[in-house]
Amino acid sequence: MTDDAPFPTNGLNDTVHQRHRLGILTIASESDRVEVSYLREALELTAGNLSRHLAVLADADLVAIERGYHGNRAKTWIRITPAGEAALDAEVAALRELLDRHG
């Protein structure tokens, strides 16, 4: 009861912790850049919803958005930023700490 170390959930950043954004960052951290359309399918999101989450992440400078073309089709990719990597690492560390409490 004299445990005054901060509880793991206090280390979580709300911007990163949101479940879809956690998914976006996780996938983004696994490869150099990711097609938005791939994210949409992998995370089973509506395009609108995904768009807003990407805007939130871009505003927070956790991902960078790159527009371009695939053939003649407009296409968008995202790339995780160094700040995004750091924030994700912090989240993962806090979650590991939390999970340690669950045996």
Place this chain on the structure above:
Amino acid sequence: MTDDAPFPTNGLNDTVHQRHRLGILTIASESDRVEVSYLREALELTAGNLSRHLAVLADADLVAIERGYHGNRAKTWIRITPAGEAALDAEVAALRELLDRHG
């Protein structure tokens, strides 16, 4: 790219995933019953904020609220319900799956 298994974050339940509620449920799962005032300190929450989260969890039948006295002082405890345990286990399982992707 033909990975059509649902992404781990899709298995997360928003009621449970919220960071403070995740903390509440985690602590509640670790002992039989917990004083609300202990939660307040451990999670560094304002009383008002905590009260609302507990109401959400109680509404969802994930915790039960027990009112009583400690000496003459009114005091409240919470106890995780079987549904709460199950929901927390599901969250933890999904998080483990997610963390597995992070090496």
Place this chain on the structure above:
DNA sequence: ACAGAAAGGTTTGCACCGCAAACCGATCTG
């Protein structure tokens, strides 16, 4: 060549949520 349909996103509108300030009823304390 022109009318849809489709691809690939963005914006809008609204309900719900998270938060702390304000509040409430009891119980101690001088």
Place this chain on the structure above:
DNA sequence: CAGATCGGTTTGCGGTGCAAACCTTTCTGT
């Protein structure tokens, strides 16, 4: 018995998450 304290709830509001509606460009059929 006036004020401080404990233990918690309610209120008010800005912010968030969501899908429907919308926009632009590119295919496709005729």
